[in-house]
Amino acid sequence: MGRTPFSSCSFILCLACLSTTLAQNSPQVTIYYQPGHTPGASQTTVAAADYTGAAAYNPTVLQPPDLPNPMPSLQFGIQLVNGGTPGTSIPQPGAFMGFSIEMSVANQVLGKNSSYIQVPFLNLMSNIVKRAGAVHVRVGGNTQEFAEMVDSLPNGRILQKELNNTSNPTQTPPLDYTPDLLYMMRNISDFLNVRWYLGIPFNDTNWRLQIAERGQEILGEYLIGLQTGNEPDLYVRHGHRNEGWGPNDFLSEMQSLVSAMQTSASNGSPYASTYQKLLIGPNVNTGDWTPEMVWDTGFVDTLNDNLAFLSVEHYPADNCAAQFNTGGQIVDPQAEFPYYLQHSAGQGLVAPYLNSTAYAQSKGKKLLMFETNTASCGGFAGISDSFGAALWGLDYGLQMAHSNFSGALFHIGGQNVFYNPFTPPPTNQSTFRQWTIGPIYYSAIVMAEALGAKGDARVLDLNVNDGNTYTPAYAIYENDNPVRVALFNYMNDPSGASNYIASIAIGGGNTGQSPSTPSSVKVKYLAAGSVSQKGNFTWAGQTWGDHFASDGRPMGEESVQTVNCDTGNNVCQVQVPAPGFALVFLSEDALSESENGGDDVKTFATSAVTRSINTATVDPQVLATSNGHKAGELKDRLGSTSKGSTGGVGERKVGKAWMMAVVLGIFGGLMMV
Incomplete structure (x- = not known):
């Protein structure tokens, strides 16, 4: 991937880049270099990928799975009650679903530098802030682990990758960056309420704290967390630690990091006392360790005062063999497609973490799914970029919210991945092409509207239609009363014969209230012609277009359907197309909050x-x-x-x-x- 072009129109803001070097005096220091990487090695760049060959624009379209046999019932009831319902989640924010940007592509996604910000990115974030009040974005990933802050780079760059020396299945390059990356992030937050997660490099126990120090200085209140160790359970497998290194060793290194931060504070750092309380861990991938293996070390109790969040990372599958020639078994996307088109997929992904969400609450902590998407190593062609992925991502997000996670970040790579929520054009085509918006971005927009901006949304998996995996539904409660209903139809049938009708009734509960089904409800649809369709999906009639078609603003007129209810039988019948999703607003206030509950922001x-x-x-x-x-x-x-x-x-x-x-x-x- 090439560097972003210089704009002859860019206005150079006077942002002085200060460098802070924190020397830590430790009698025992261990430095873990990437295999083949030594300090001072030469650095090179390569040309941007030709879009016809780049994974982000892959034309593969899969065959939709057959209809289930036996078919589920196509008409079923949903009874909701007022005044509290057992099994609802902890309160959830509208900003539940955020984004994780691989650090090495931040200069493509966020902007060239602090004076040249990507306007489509601002628009995409503005759409969510308008609905949720905020959006949470992580800049990090594998490339944060070996990143080094430098005063400047040639030609005014803010990032530079050493592409000759890579490791991990994802071929992660060592990375240099300048403080201007942080100034760019702060300038974005000055426009919109974007809150940031950063990561402290974990390859050197003579801890490089510049990203924490400068991050706190520059981002201020917009810095909400510092990741410590990215997938440490895979360090040994990837050659980043010696054989036998385990959870107790990880805890020891975390204690060493905290000690370095405390030393920095005692040496006069004006920021260390703040950022040492923003740590996020253990960030395990649940590969070679389980979260319980870390909890059992006393991790949370030992680091309690320093942990802002607990976190895990997880992908349901991987495409590493096909993408990076690892020698493993190559996965057939067509065979995998049906897995993503059923409610049991999200339930299965969340099940191993139910113990950890309960444990986090017992410790007064929030648990984040800090990095996820359809499949690691870039996802699958025809799955990750299909309408089916939009349904899957939304169902997975609601399932995490129901299961008491407190947030989830969907990962963004470069041109060489299939799963991006949004992708800027290759730099050699940026003069005549716009951005490509992926299905997961639609998931995020709908998720923000489903939860609203009040921060009091409680989510309940309704287990409707006898628990059928193709027709799941959720209810969203505020102040213990239902305000929205989320309805999925995973079946693929363009004839309309597999559309279903959900009959929604409201009333009863422990308050003794009489039925309070409204006279009408409003409905928004997430729609496409097929689960395998690429691009041009619609949310309430609006779209972000096909490949290279978006400046981040929705296109078309919004369409909100009114469904009149049967007041005699106290029921509202809502039809859900196959495939499709319907978000039912049970009151005008619920609709208004979802559409305009956030800041009064503009698009650009x-x-x-x-x-x-x-x-x-x-x-x-x-x-x-x-x-x-x-x-x-x-x-x-x-x-x-x-x-x-x-x-x-x-x-x-x-x-x-x-x-x-x-x-x-x-x-x-x-x-x-």
Whole structure:
């Protein structure tokens, strides 16, 4: 993957990049280098993948599975009660489903640097913030483990990969990055309520704390967690630790890390006392260890004051043999497809963690699914990029919420993966192509609307239709009363003969209330012509298009259906197409909260162009009235980020109109040069 192009239209913000070097004096230091990697080795780059061969745009379309035999009932009842229902989850936020961006591609997804932010990314996040109030994004992954902060890189880059020296099945390169990566993230958060997770490198016990130190300094309240160790249960298998290294050794290294942070605080760091309380662990992949093996070491009790979250990572399958020639058995996506098209898939994924979600609550901690997607090593062609994956991701997310996880991050790689929620075009095509929005992004949008922005959503798997795996349903409660119902139909039948009708009734419960079924409900549909369809899915009639078609804003008119209820029998009959998903809003307030419960944010266009085709435009009058017209007022100045200067990063205030002008008039979200 090549580096992102330089924009002749980009406006260079004066962001001074300060370097903080923390020397830790430890009598015993262990450095784990990637196999074949030595410090100071030469670094190279390669050209961007041709989109016709890149996994992100693979044209493979699979055959939909046959209809189940026997068929499930196509009409069944759902009885909901007011005043509390046993089995509902802990309160869940609308921002439950977030994103994990592999650190090595952050300069493709987020932006070229702090002065050139990807506008489609802003739009995509804005869509979710509008519904959920916030969105949580991790920048990390395998590439965080060997990442080193440097003062600067050639040609103003913020990231540079050593592609000659890779390891792991995913061929992870060592990575250098500059503080401007963090400034770029902070600038994004100044536009939208994006909260960030970062990761501390875990290959060197002379701990490199720069990402924690500078991250806390630059991101401030927007930094909500620091991952410590990415899949440590796979370290031995991948050659990153010696044979026999286990959970107790991991705990010892975690204690060493905390000790280094405490030393940094005692040596005068103004940030260490804060970031040492933001740690996230153990991040096991449940490969060679189970979470219980870590809990049994006393991990949580020992590190209690330092752990902001507990976390695991998990993928349901892997495609490593086909993607990276590992020598293992190659998986046939067509044979795997039916697995992803049933409710039992999400239930099976969550089942091994039910003990851990209960354990986390007993310790007063939240458990995160810190990295997941359809399959590791990039997912499967025809599955990960199909409408079926949108249904699977949404069902899996709701199942995690029901099972008392407190958040989940769906991973984003580069051009060489099938499962991306969203993918910028290859850099050599960014002048004439837009972004590709994958099915998991639709899952995230719908998940945000299903949970709403209040932070009091309790999720219940209803086990309807005699527990049939092809027709699952969830209820979402607020203040112990049902507000939304989520209905799935995994069957594939374009004839319409396999559409089903759910008859929803509300009332009763332990409050003695009489039935309170409304006179009508509102319904939004997530739809496509087939479970194997690629692109052009619709959510409430709107779409993010096909390959290379999106600037992050939904296209088309929103369509919200009104279903009149049978008030005589106190029942609302909602039809769900095969395939499809319906989100039923049981009141106007529930609909309003889902659509507008978050911040009053806007989407963004771009005018940074040097080509006359495929460009977006901005009304000149908008720029004329917003471009720095209050720059003389102190409260609207862009503060310096240099330490000791007026308006340092911790105190800087940027006029909203000024910042909007920068996005609209400067940032090249379509990367046109």
